[in-house]
Every structure is written in structure tokens, then in C-alpha cells.
């Protein structure tokens with residue numbers, strides 16, 4: 498993983514590298530996501546007789562080979578000429594879900610076609626930002642359905658764009674010439690052949706989410722949940738799953754590390770719907786830590802971009818394979834066959850604790 502990251506960093510234009518790597522404001526949330534995993538240790542159970550570990554997981558009615566999903570990230574063609582097609586092929590081959598970004602440089606129908614070409618039952622979910630004009634959101638949903646996406650993922654942590662200091666310093670505000678956010682082409686209110694910008698709105702509410710659900714029979718996943726009360730409401734409202742996420746540290750910089758927010762969300766959901774997590778997942782230990790704390794699965798953003806930039810489809814495949822193999826290995830070392838054998842008491846804080854007087 499480090500090797501692919503270093504290769505990606507050396508190959509990418511520094512402006513694009515900063516766009517992928519950067520976070521909001523002081524980049525505290527960005528750094529904390531990884532650091533919080535580093536502060537946690539796993540207590541293995543011994544002599545558990547668990548046998549061969551399995552990374553398989555059932556999620557929203559689909560059987561996946563790995564609990565590591567591909568988080569939605571923008572603009573894959575800036576990482577590699579094959580762009581989202583390469584990512585989709587690698588995700589399908591790995592037997593996981595690709596959450597296709599609304600801000601993709603490839604139209605969602607082309608993304609699902611690429612995934613299905615590798616595996617007919619490939620799972621592609623469509624991530625969207627609810628647009629202030631309901632007819633624009635409705636058209637995006639219609640396109641995702643027509644493309645064969647099996648779930649919608651509404652990103653709710655972005656009432657405004659995050660402030661990305663690196664992009665501001667680099668003057669990176671738009672896609673370079675020759676690239677476009679292809680899902681935003683020919684929507685209501687755009688001139689023929691043109692694209693419209695992705696809007697973020699602080700006026701959006703649970704009522705807008707309810708209206709979205711009236712438009713579609715697809716399961717709707719809520720991404721960007723950190724407060725347990727919002728998690729409970731998501732389950733009450735009939736959403737299909739939540740993603741505990743701080744947008745990879747790119748929105749609210751004061752947000753907690755996601756693995757620190759996870760336990761309260763898991764408690765609030767109380768088993769009603771799956772809880773997913775993204776942010777700072779880099780190793781199989783991170784995956785198993787999240788699973789032990791009650792996540793059904795996790796997603797990775799930047800590691801996929803590193804793989805893509807370094808080696809295209811093969812690089813993404815390597816990232817996903819490495820994480821799956823590491824996860825199986827760590828499960829085995831923890832005495833677990835799968836996540837059902839793990840318990841939150843196996844996750845403990847590192848650091849010096851007081852030695853009881855004797």
C-alpha cells in the first residue's frame with residue numbers, strides 16, 4: 498500500500514495529488530482518521546477453534562467477497578486515463594461494491610457497463626448530493642436506475658463545499674479542459690451538451706430525503722453520519738444503511754475521527770440497519786477494528802486513488818486484494834472466523850495506563 502502510495506505521489510501532477518490528498522482547513526480531521534486507528538489495539542481471543550477466516554459479507558441483499566468497499570471519489574480520469582472504468586473493473590473483480598461518485602469523469606451508465614463486463618452481478622451504488630432543484634435530482638436518480646445501480650448513497654455532510662487550502666493555494670477550482678463531470682451533462686436547465694455545476698445546499702433537510710425516497714424503489718444509504726441521534730433517525734426513517742464518515746477530513750475539520758464516532762452510532766442503530774465506516778482505513782487491522790466495533794463493512798477512498806494513479810486497474814485490484822488478504826489474516830490472528838466472532842471488548846486504547854498498586 499505504501500509502495501503504491503509513493504508511486505502515485507511521484508507520478509501525479511502535484512496539483513492533482515494535493516486535490517486527492519488534501520483535507521479541510523488545518524487538516525486535523527484528515528490526520529485524526531488514521532491516527533485514531535493507530536491509537537487502538539486489538540485483543541486477540543486464543544484457542545477459539547475458529548478455523549479458516551472468511552471475509553465474505555452480505556450487504557443490502559448482495560453477497561460480497563470482501564468487507565472493503567470503494568468509497569465515492571471525484572474525477573478518476575485525473576488519476577489515470579482509464580478513470581472510473583478501471584476502478585469499476587477492479588471493484589467488480591474483487592467482488593465488492595463500487596460507490597460511483599456523482600462527480601465522476603465517466604457517466605454512470607458507462608461505469609456500470611464496465612463493472613458488468615467483468616462480472617454480471619457486479620454491485621455499483623450511485624452517490625449523489627441532493628440538488629436544490631428537485632427535477633435535477635430526479636433525473637440523476639432516473640439515470641442511476643437505468644444504469645442498473647442497486648442503491649443510492651446520499652452524501653449529507655456537505656451543506657457547503659469544504660475549504661481545501663491546498664486547492665486554494667494551487668488555484669485548483671475546476672476540472673482542466675478536456676474533462677467533465679459527465680453525470681452532470683444535459684440535465685434540466687443546462688444547454689444541450691453542456692454540464693451544470695454540482696450544487697451543495699445548507700437548506701436541505703430530512704424532508705428532501707423523504708422526497709427522494711418517493712422517487713425510487715432503490716435502497717437509500719445515508720453517508721456522513723456522525724451524531725448518534727442522526728443515525729437513530731436514519732433507521733427510524735427507513736434508510737437502508739448509514740456510512741459513518743467525515744468525508745475523509747474534507748468537510749468539518751473539527752469532526753471526530755470516524756472510528757471514534759462509530760461506537761455511539763452502532764449503539765443508536767441497535768442492529769436495525771448496517772453501519773458502514775470510511776476514513777483512514779489503510780490496513781486489515783483497521784478493517785477488523787471497525788468490524789469489532791460493530792461496522793458491517795468499511796470503505797476506502799484515497800487508497801483506491803493511489804492504486805489507480807500508480808497502476809490503473811491493476812493497482813486498484815492490488816489495493817483491494819491486499820486489504821482483503823490482510824483482513825482475513827488479522828481475523829485469524831484474532832481467533833475469529835468472521836465479524837460475528839468479534840466483540841467490541843477486543844478493541845482497546847493504546848498508551849500507558851496506571852499500574853495498580855500491589
Ligand SMILES: Cc1cc2nc3c(=O)[nH]c(=O)nc-3n(C[C@H](O)[C@H](O)[C@H](O)COP(=O)(O)O)c2cc1C
Pocket residue numbers: 516517518530568569570571598599600624652720742743744745746747775776777778796797798799800
Ligand atoms: C479526492 C476525493 C474526492 C472525494 N469525492 C467525493 C464525492 O464525490 N462524493 C462523496 O460523497 N465523497 C467524496 N469523497 C469522500 C470519500 O467518499 C470518503 O468519505 C473518504 O475519502 C474516506 O476517507 P479515506 O480517503 O481516508 O479512505 C472524496 C474524497 C477524496 C479524497
Ligand SMILES: O=C(O)C(=O)c1ccccc1
Pocket residue numbers: 571600695744747
Ligand atoms: O472533493 C470532494 O470531497 C468532493 O466531494 C467533491 C464534490 C464535488 C466535486 C468534486 C469533489
